[in-house]
Amino acid sequence: MAIQEPTLRTSDFDYDLPPEFIAQKPVEPRDRAKLMVVHRPDCTITHAVFRDLGRFLRPGDVLVVNRTRVIPARIFARKPTGGRVELLLVKQEGPEVWQALVRGRRVRPGLRLQVEGGPQVEVLADLGGPLRRVRFTRPVWEWLEQAGQVPLPPYIKARLEDPERYQTVFAREPGSAAAPTAGLHFTPELIARLKAQGIRFAEVTLHIGLDTFRPVEEEDPRKHPMHREWCRLDPETAALLNQVRSQGGRIVAVGTTSVRVLETAARQAPPGQVVAAFEGETDLFILPGFQFRAVDALITNFHLPRSTLLMLVSAFAGRECILHAYEMAKQHGYRFYSFGDAMLIL
Numbered sequence: 001m002a003i004q005e006p007t008l009r010t011s012d013f014d015y016d017l018p019p020e021f022i023a024q025k026p027v028e029p030r031d032r033a034k035l036m037v038v039h040r041p042d043c044t045i046t047h048a049v050f051r052d053l054g055r056f057l058r059p060g061d062v063l064v065v066n067r068t069r070v071i072p073a074r075i076f077a078r079k080p081t082g083g084r085v086e087l088l089l090v091k092q093e094g095p096e097v098w099q100a101l102v103r104g105r106r107v108r109p110g111l112r113l114q115v116e117g118g119p120q121v122e123v124l125a126d127l128g129g130p131l132r133r134v135r136f137t138r139p140v141w142e143w144l145e146q147a148g149q150v151p152l153p154p155y156i157k158a159r160l161e162d163p164e165r166y167q168t169v170f171a172r173e174p175g176s177a178a179a180p181t182a183g184l185h186f187t188p189e190l191i192a193r194l195k196a197q198g199i200r201f202a203e204v205t206l207h208i209g210l211d212t213f214r215p216v217e218e219e220d221p222r223k224h225p226m227h228r229e230w231c232r233l234d235p236e237t238a239a240l241l242n243q244v245r246s247q248g249g250r251i252v253a254v255g256t257t258s259v260r261v262l263e264t265a266a267r268q269a270p271p272g273q274v275v276a277a278f279e280g281e282t283d284l285f286i287l288p289g290f291q292f293r294a295v296d297a298l299i300t301n302f303h304l305p306r307s308t309l310l311m312l313v314s315a316f317a318g319r320e321c322i323l324h325a326y327e328m329a330k331q332h333g334y335r336f337y338s339f340g341d342a343m344l345i346l
Contacts, residue, residue, distance in 0.1 A: 008287060010221045012319060014305045015326055023335035024158040026165050031190045034334050034341035036325060043321040045328055050185045050342050053299075059198025060249035062241065063299075066180040066257045067203040069171035072148030072163075077113035077121060079104075085113055087121070087134065088151055090177045090209045091227075095139040101130045117147035141174075151177060153338050155304075166338075175207035175230070181301045181338045182255035200249075202240050206231035206257040206282075216306050221287060224308070228281040231257075233265040235277040241294070245274045250296035256309050259295050259316075260284050266293035286312040288319055298345045302329060302336040317345045 027033050031051035038045055048055065057063075073089040085104030092098050102123075111123045115136070125133040150163045160166060168183035169191070191201065209229045216224045241251055241262075251274070253259045264282040265275040274294050285308065298316055303309040314322045325343065334341045 008221055008289075010216050010219050010224075010306050013216075013221075013307070013310045013314060015323060017305065017330070017336060021330060021334070021336045021340075022155050023337060023339035023341075024156055025160075026184065026339045027335075027341075029187060030169075030185050031187045033185050034332075035185075036329060036332075036334065036341070036343045038317060038321065038325050038343060038345045040317050040321070040345060043318070043324060045325060047332060051187075051190055053190065053344065054194050054197050054199065056344055056346065057194070057197070057199050057252065058250070060200075060244065060247060061252055061297075062200040062202050062244045062249060063194070063252050063254050064202045064204055064237075064241070064258045064262060065168070065170045065183050065186075065254045066261070067170050067172045067205050068176040068180060068207050068257070069174045070150055070167055070176045070179050071174045072144055072150050073177045074149045074151040075115055075118065075144070075147055077115045079111065079113060088177065089140070089144075089148075090131075092140070092175070093133070095141075096136045097124070098134055098136075098140065099127060100132055100134050102132045103130065107132060115143075115147055118143045153178065155337060156339065170203065172203075173205050173207075175205075176209075178208045179338065180206070180208065180255045180257045182258075182299045182342060184339070185299075185342050186254075200240070200244065202237045204231065204233045204237060204258055204261040206261050208257060215304075216308060216311075221308075221311060224285070226283045226285040226308070228283045229260070230280070231261045231264065231282050232279040233261050233275060233277055234279075238265065238273075238275050238277045241275050242273050251294055252297040252299065253295045254299045256298075256300055256303075256312050259286070259298060259312060262294040263290075263292065269293075286315050288315045290315045292316065300343050300345070301338065302326065302334065302340050302343065304337065313343075313345065 033050045035048040035050045077085045088101040089098045113121050119138040121136045265278040268276040
């Protein structure tokens with residue numbers, strides 16, 4: 001699916017990050033986060049604030065955002081013996097059937113649990129490790145908002161007072177187990193200023209699932225099993241993106257999830273087009289050597305060591321440039337991960 005370097009190693013994407021750099025709470029307001037601008041041709045770096053994003057964009061550019069909404073996917077249930085089990089819903093297979101990451105002892109196929117504040121659930125199958133296929137006695141969307149909790153990444157220890165701060169202002173379509181965090185920096189006011197500047201917005205959808213929670217454990221990252229995630233780029237958006245590129249505008253992906261949708265859609269495009277409409281699952285794994293066809297620039301956060309997301313941004317900007325930028329970020333006090341600061345790669 002991609003052209004990879006023959007000597008690629010997961011350890012090539014490692015770096016040291018002291019815990020104090022991990023953002024525990026989002027900055028207020030959203031667009032006051034720091035923005036590091038990385039220029040790919042020579043890896044020069046400019047420091048700015050996210051609300052000044054328009055300084056680095058041009059009229060005719062289009063920002064492609066992910067409209068997925070994080071669901072309250074963390075639920076708790078009780079065994080017949082009274083023992084408590086945590087389930088994290090990561091992929092829907094039907095109205096009542098989901099794949100879930102399970103935390104609890106002896107959660108085996110055939111076991112029935114009582115969801116706290118919800119229906120009963122039966123464990124159908126062991127899918128390996130902590131992953132199980134489960135079936136609820138009622139459709140999930142009927143009760144999840146009342147019984148579930150928004151799942152924050154495990155490195156965020158602080159309590160989130162307002163769950164909407166882990167949703168982007170674009171969030172419309174429920175289905176994700178994690179937020180597309182590059183979009184967290186936008187405010188309605190910033191969006192209005194950018195539109196007044198002649199910058200357009202386009203929406204795609206990718207529901208973030210299991211791989212957000214799975215580190216790359218293989219030393220050769222090409223052996224990492226990339227889980228499938230459902231995504232959609234509709235015909236109207238495809239037409240807009242093809243028009244923008246034909247008129248000399250840039251396609252700016254907001255987040256790595258938008259990159260995966262765009263580059264999946266680019267592989268469906270007929271000659272002379274940048275992208276084609278696409279709806280379905282993608283297992284696109286972007287590593288250094290990958291040939292980007294749709295994305296001209298990228299807005300992203302600072303990612304975990306040895307992660308598929310760090311590999312993706314390294315494919316876009318070059319591994320050495322990205323690791324240099326991360327060292328510069330530490331020197332200048334940038335905040336890392338989901339609630340951290342942003343990077344614009346041009």
